[in-house]
Amino acid sequence: MENYPGFTMITGADLAKKFKEELMNFENDGLWIKEGVEVVDLSGADPDFLVKTSDEKEYHGKTVIIASGRIPKMLGIPGEKELLGKGVAIIEFAKGSHALTKNGQATLQKVARSVTIINITDALRGDEILMKNVTSSSKVKILNNHEALEILGDQAVGGIKIKNKQTNEEQIISVSGVFIEIGWTPSTSFDKLTDKNDKGEIEVDNYGATSVPGIYACGDVNDQWGEQIVIAAGEGAKTGLRVAEHLSKVPHQQTSNIHEG
């Protein structure tokens, strides 16, 4: 990364490590860091919310800030889950960044003997230079208007079944790897309470407040424009200030402090 203030260049992993080191200074002040667990459910109402996690713990809180980012979209076709890590992989790229999409493909063509791009629309879009790099390569074949139907293989990927959307003709291509790169979606499976837009993003006001009083959302999971770490960090700071203000209005006796159950 070359665009986070204070660092000329730092990897995402190193930046996350630095964020964590700083947070650990607050562990004696009631801040807990729980790693390797997933939030599976959110319920309750202002000012008493309940968060359930995958390790069957329960957390009560007066407010909730959702900062769960985005997860890669999957194709949802047979063979995808079964062969993940056995020839099926997910190429990561920033939401809406077609330049990086093409960058992933451009990188792939350096290591593969041949690359076939299965594209469901009638044309690929992207940064002009990277597009030229991809389309001018003799290793790359682009199949527009084609849809992936099934990934084939037993212990490892052996092929992919695809359909021409214009002729409905199906064919099997013999491949040894399938790289899925169809975008990202907000991680909100645990949240049935807040209003979302048609992209599944949590709708918030200028202060990060959602449609449910007491629940806030910041970073890539919400409907605000721009997906960058500095933007997510800024939204987090703004939301934190707003939550502090919100909490100052909640009478102390009305509910207990955050506690683990």
Ligand SMILES: Cc1cc2nc3c(=O)[nH]c(=O)nc-3n(C[C@H](O)[C@H](O)[C@H](O)COP(=O)(O)OP(=O)(O)OC[C@H]3O[C@@H](n4cnc5c(N)ncnc54)[C@H](O)[C@@H]3O)c2cc1C
């Ligand atoms: C490949 C790639 C490269 C990028 N490069 C850059 C770059 O160079 N510069 C830049 O500014 N931005 C970059 N971005 C974008 C940047 O990573 C995001 O905008 C930023 O991380 C968003 O921060 P966030 O806190 O909202 O979400 P995240 O950083 O995605 O954090 C969300 C966290 O919530 C966790 N989570 C999700 N669901 C649950 C759940 N149910 N229970 C518990 N935890 C959960 C996730 O595991 C994750 O740890 C890049 C993104 C990608 C994918």
